[in-house]
Amino acid sequence: MKIKWFLIIAPALLSLALLQSYFWVPTYETQTKGNPDRVWKFIEASIGDAKILNPILNADTASGRIVGLVFDSLLDYDEELNRRGRLATDWTITEEAYLIINPDAQFPDGIQVTANAMKARISDAIENGSLPKLKELVTEITLLPKRKRTEEIAIPGADGKPISVEVKVQVPERLQFSLKRVDQNFFKLLEPIIGANYEKNVPIEKWVEVSPQEHQKNLRPQFAEFLPVFEHHPIILFHLRKGVHFHDGHEFDAGDVKFTYEALMNSKNLSPRTSNFEPIKTVEIVDSHTVRVVYKRLFSPAIDAWSIGILPEHLLNEQALQREMDKRGLSKQAKAEFGMRDSQFNRHPIGVGPFRFVKWQGDELIHLIRNDDYWEGAPEYKEFYYRIIPDAITQEVEFRTGAIDTYSPQPHQAVRYKKDDTYQPFSVLGFGYVYIGYNNRRPLFVDKRVRQALGMAINADEIIEYILYGEGEKITGPYPKSTQWYNHKVKQIPYDPKKAQRILAKLGWKKNAQGWLEKEGKIFEFNLITNNGNLQRKAIMTIAQNSWRKIGIKCNTQLFEWAVFLKDFVNSGQFDAVVLGWSMGMDPDLYQIWHSSQAGPQQLNFVGYNSPEVDQLIVQIRQEYDIATQRNLTHQLHSIIAEDQPYTFLYAPRSNLVLDKKIVTMEKDGSYSKIKKTKSGSVFFHFNRWRKLEYTPKF
């Protein structure tokens, strides 16, 4: 009998023991039951785990999020997308310009140029006010004597192997101008004195000597780069915040800034951000809290590169890495290859940011606690958890039970939250956009009217409504809509298939018996391709195909694996049209995507867009340091590209975010307010002032 009862009681007891635990688990409403500290913790869910927690090495979103909390940068953007100082309290941008004294040139009045005469004439012009613009710009003029300089460079040899060549440069006398601000037109201002053709007959052959001699001829076109007649060197002087400490107590100073720059440029570290720092010539430590950065050339976006987190020198320099190697007892071979990438620092980062790193359990969580010594005041939240939940449905389930405070829902999930006032949903316009790019080299697409007509046939509203569930916005040009560079005055290309047909008819495209447009015996036919694996692009491809069919254009579509798509089609320029997207930065530089020099293989202007006017504007924008002027230029650039329609600009997707409704922003006076996204679309901008209440607030 005992056995019978055992068989009945054992499962009953087991079930009871397990199921009773339900009564002790907090629901969303009773989160603080048995756990009052819950409100001091912020739990964020992520689909993917971080890869490497080092600001100069990371390249993925998850790592970027954590790095942003643990490290601080010299500067970043405020709510209005203006630059603001973080670890740098302020900075000044000045310029040093160099002018080579060309002994073969003559002043406009026919007198031969000499160094002293040049200096005297320019100084006089400034003194007597005949060049008023110069007077407020130039602070000092110095005459630099002749000097010699030798450079080792590598050039590609006949058999493909690089050859090392020595270049001797006899630098002639130069004038050095110290300018109050950067001015790309500085040398134009000097034209009344030096003449318009000053740089034409520079005896550059006399000054540059290549050994071995046989390469002299090959390198001749590059001589101007070794010794430019006009040189601009923008200079940023950063004043650093004093009394800021790393999480281990070590004080932050100028050495850390210089070290971060050197680590970025160290080829052993394989940093994905090296190219942003390439325009820098030198980083000098002026004193313990002042850094002077000299640039090689005019390149205004370069300042934004300093929004990178600053590394602690004392934990990652040669000696520190050596100590770590010895401690870990690595083999000889491992030691030889050991670099910053191999350091345990990347799994246990130490920065100066608002949160300190505690632990990282792979595929499960990253735990941070607040930095009570944070220079801007400690954050409200005591702890930060980054939870890795690889599945969108599971994320939603966890969010609804209150086990996570925020996550990024998919578009179809976001629709549910909009109808539900239990949560705070946000919809943020991102920095990316999706487009159909036409190969501008193909005869079919050469005429911009054809490209405009193709754009008119596609209904972007429909795409946004049915593919994105409304989570997108139409765009007219190449800049992110939330930046000041976007020109809101540019009109949208209308959805008007009839007009498209009329335009094409004017260009000689007539419908044939099968209903296809035909011109000179050829029907209007091309291939539209995109990469496999992106369902939205695939759907857009089908919609475009169908829209064009309606006006008589035959479009064949095909999907390719990403690698094949890039290698065989995009990089080699062997395509008619592609559906793709860009993710843009904050800066207004469009050189890589739209400049005609960037249309070669492997380059980003793969549609082969070529407009001299645009080229000139792009170069002007990247050399301009004044933001208002830059804005005018970008608006012009935007309207030209919108008119030319090298792409059909489809939409900028919105990204979504939901927050627990109990989370509010604390004000300085102790009251709280509803969380609002900033103008730039950042929800987390005031994250350090967020707090979770024990009850749901009413606004």
Next chain:
Amino acid sequence: MWAYIIRNFLQRCVLLFIVSVMAHSIVHLAPGEPSEVDPSNPRMQPEDIKKIREAFHLNDPLYLQYYYWMRDLFTGELKSFKDSQPVLPKIWERFLNSLPLFICATLIVWTLAFPTGIHAAVRRGSAYDRGSTFIAYALISIPGFFLSYIMILWVVDTFGVPVIGMRTFGMENAHPFFQTMDRIWHLVIPSIMSALTGIAILSRYVRSQMLEVISQDYVRTARAKGLDEDTVIYHHALRNALLPFVTLFGYLLPSLIGGSVIFEYIFAWPGLGRLGYEAILSRDFPIILTINFIAAALTLAGTFLSDILYAVVDPRIRLE
């Protein structure tokens, strides 16, 4: 007996070696590259890929790679491709996470399957028997992940409590009692879900075993002696019907590892199954191979154990 054990043990060692060679070849010959050296990653430079390939020994012949793997495995120096962390501690850590889930699910299977199976056998042909058969087959045929999703949605919708993961986050400073209860609750749903198929299958076995035993002569003899039905069923019949299940204990061993990949994935349980699954996705060869090796070793040990157990409980069987 001892001769049998030693001979059998040596045989199994040889078998394990063959299995490991085959697994190694299959994993390496299967299409796909470790994600670290994926040539379609636009961020990677060819030189970097070459360097990494060399560091992973991916350019060496297969037998050398096998040698390196075995050498590193037994010296404890084997490292994951993905994050360069030592493999064995990583597996051990994940194993400890999977263990409670396994124990709980096994307890549920074994405690629930017997009463249901026995009851069905005793009332053969009744509505209960037919009903439980139907439910058992339904549970066997409906995919576990589908049922799990339904279950999760239902529980969350009705009770509004978290069910995903090993515990609720943000409870670190709560009273230990609440923390323990929270952990138990998080065990409940995933272990029930992963136990369902087990209950269905095992209760079918129990039923058919019982039916077979009940029709034996000695049961009729027991009944003829005038013993009451409960004594006949639970004392005489059940004991004999239990014999084959003893061997099943041995087979539990391999399911310790990779027992519930699907459930660990759905419930975001940081266990061994998920480690293996993610290693396969990113072609993390050291992890895949080591888990596979341990699983093979446990399978061989399990069958060995059940052979011996059977001999121990059934005196009619002699191992030679």
